[in-house]
Amino acid sequence: MSDARQTIEALLDEQRRFPPPDGLNRRAVVGSGDVYREARADVLAWWAKQAERLVWRRRWDEVLDWSRAPFARWFAGGRLNVTESCLDRHLPEHADRVAYYWEGEPGDRKIITYGSLHAEVCRLANALAALGVQKGDRVALYMGMVPELPATMLACARLGAPHVVVFGGFSAEALADRIADAGAKVLVTCDGAWRAGQVVPLKATADEALSRAPSVRHVLVVRRTGGDVPMLPGRDHYYDELVSAHPPWRPATECDAEDVLFILHTSGTTAKPKGIVHTCGGYLTYVTTTHSMVFDVHEKDDIYWCTADIGWITGHSYAVYAPLANGTTSVLYEGAPSHPDKDRVWDTVERYGITTMYTAPSEIRTCMKWGDSYLARHDLSSLRLLGTVGEPINPEAWMWYRDIVGSGRCPVVDTWWQTETGGLVIAPLPGVTTTKPGSATLPLPGVAADVVDGQGRSVAPGEGGYLVITEPWPGMLRGIDGDEERFFETYWRRFSRPEEGRWVFFSGDGAKRDSDGYFWLLGRVDDVMCVSGHRISTLEVESALVDHPAVAEAAVVGRSDPETGQAITAFVTLRSVVEADDDLAEELRAHVSRKIGAIARPSSVVFADELPKTRSGEIMRRLLRDISERRELGDLTTLADAGVVQDIVERAKAGRAATG
Ligand code: WTA
Secondary structure, eight states, X not given: OOHHHHHHHHHHHHHHHSOOOSOOOOOOOTTOSHHHHHHHHOHHHHHHHHHTTSOOSBOOSEEEEEEETTEEEEEETOEEOHHHHHTGGGTTTTTTSEEEEEEOTTSOEEEEEHHHHHHHHHHHHHHHXXXXXXXXXXXXXXOOSOTHHHHHHHHHHHHTOOEEEOOTTBOHHHHHHHHHHHTOSEEEEESOEEETTEEEOHHHHXXXXXXXXXXXXXXXXXXXSOSOOOOOTTTEEEHHHHHHTSOSOOOOOOEETTSEEEEEEEOOSSSSOEEEEEEHHHHHHXXXXXXXXXXXXXXXXXXXXXXXXXXXXXXXXXIIIHHHHTXXXXXXXXXXXXXXXXXXXXXXHHHHTOOEEEEOHHHHHHHHHHOTXXXXXXXXXXXXXXXXXXXXXXXXXXXXXXXXXXXXXXXXXXXXXXXXXXXXXBOOOTTTXXXXXXXXXXXXXXXXXXXXXXXXXXXXXXXXXXXXXXXXXXXXXXXXXXXXXXXXXXXXXXXXXXXXXXXXXXXXXXXXXXXXXOEEEEEESXXXXXXXXXXXXXHHHHHXXXXXXXXXXXXXXXXXXXXXXXXXXXXXXEOTTXXXXXXHHHHHHHHHHHHTBGGGOOSEEEEOSSOOBBTTSOBOXXXXXXXXXXXXXXXXXXXXXXXXHHXXXXXXXHHGGGOO
């Protein structure tokens, strides 16, 4: 049995042990609902109709050009600039409508209307153009959750310059790699960001990164936390000074539907992150449509809050592009949910009268752990729809979200998707789809997903398999920046039959379907972990560990964690001269934080004399996963030296006490 297959079996076992609560409405809705029928009847006509949601300068000639599959061209020949859909079209009638209620962690607030956002975006686009940014040039962003972040993304889009946003929690090295990979000419950053009462020194980290990223010629610095930051004359400019020197109007650069809108790096099964490419027409059509349908958007009376950091795809699609294109009023919050107290989230919901909330299961579990008393302090009656994303939601957290946060009144939409899919793929339609706790339910109208075995055949209900998407969709990634081969290998090779014209996208996730056709996500089946909804590659953490002079070899696995979904366990062998102790374990954790960022810090480090390997020398991660999950160990026959396993089991048990 393959590693991935065993992972699926283990995950299914886990689900059998923790079945969802009873008492659900079991009405099957597969195939019901006019929208599903309409989309199925003529899927390209369906997407063409959805594309009408955008402002086009020139209509497309062809809805989908799939002649170079798996490289798709959606709305081929169409011309647009996405900022005209996100901003200009709301003016002048809705210039005063709020685009963002922004709140800083210390409690400072700003109201950003569609009119003021438009003006800011134009000023900044003028400023960037004056610095030499042209259509096609890449601009990197390394910022906190400030209003200037969406404004900068849109200013890039206004110029047709792809943005490359790097999450503000990444290290200097991770930032340098991403800037270099994309060849960005300009970096926009902040002096610092507020997080849990502390200043995150973004500019200092950026300076460190820039010493290794020579492509950057100009740096814009948003003043957020104040205080002195070193500014390099000629290279560094204060954002506010540049922006105020330019007029609040700039015509949008006309782009092709398939021009690159942005690149966003994500972790895969190698140590090097992949730059996922999304383009203008298909992406915006897809996120706008799915946002409108799944979040049941009503422009006038909704106050919508997507809590994701804009540094991840959820923030790109559902805190910036889709809500703006739909004319939604959003809340944007800078800091930690526990600051100044653990009721910050509920306080925010009450003060803004939030109707629609979209967050990650880890956040829900954390709030659940903090206790209902924090909710009880606030009136949450404005809420009408609750969404989750990023990792499987356990039925217990789902029920708490629905019954305690939503008082049993609000539908819960569990949405499955990925950086690669651009937008939601499997999710219920509120009012149409009957939900079940723990299931993301059904593929959205116009999307075709399946669960298949190793040979690509659909599996029977209840059986686990690989989650695949069998038809192209407008939000699909257009490639991995600069690496066609890897794009093909990672997503398409495994289940496609090019000779039969059949192209199947492999998600990297395991799933099963129940007898109603509902999808139940089982987690990743590759070397990717999902920690607090953040996607982290085991290989990236391993290569950070072996970079430490004390480490000889490292193998990293994700183990289930009741709060963060998965937690990182590192199995490490040392160079002979070094002593294994708690201080070293702590140093290794800190080393990974420095190399990648705090999100990748292992929660436990287990020292071993040797790692279990096959006779061909491959580390048996499956076995390490079983050890860290305290599962019965599977097949040991391929192991080169069975003796090493017992030793690791003992140390893992002891090592669990020494976690941090
Ligand atoms: C996981 C985040 C279960 C999955 C939008 C996927 C989920 C990875 C869900 C993508 C969900 C996302 N239920 N698992 N509702 N949503 N995932 O690229 O493993 O950061 O492959 O995109 O998160 O993570 P990414």
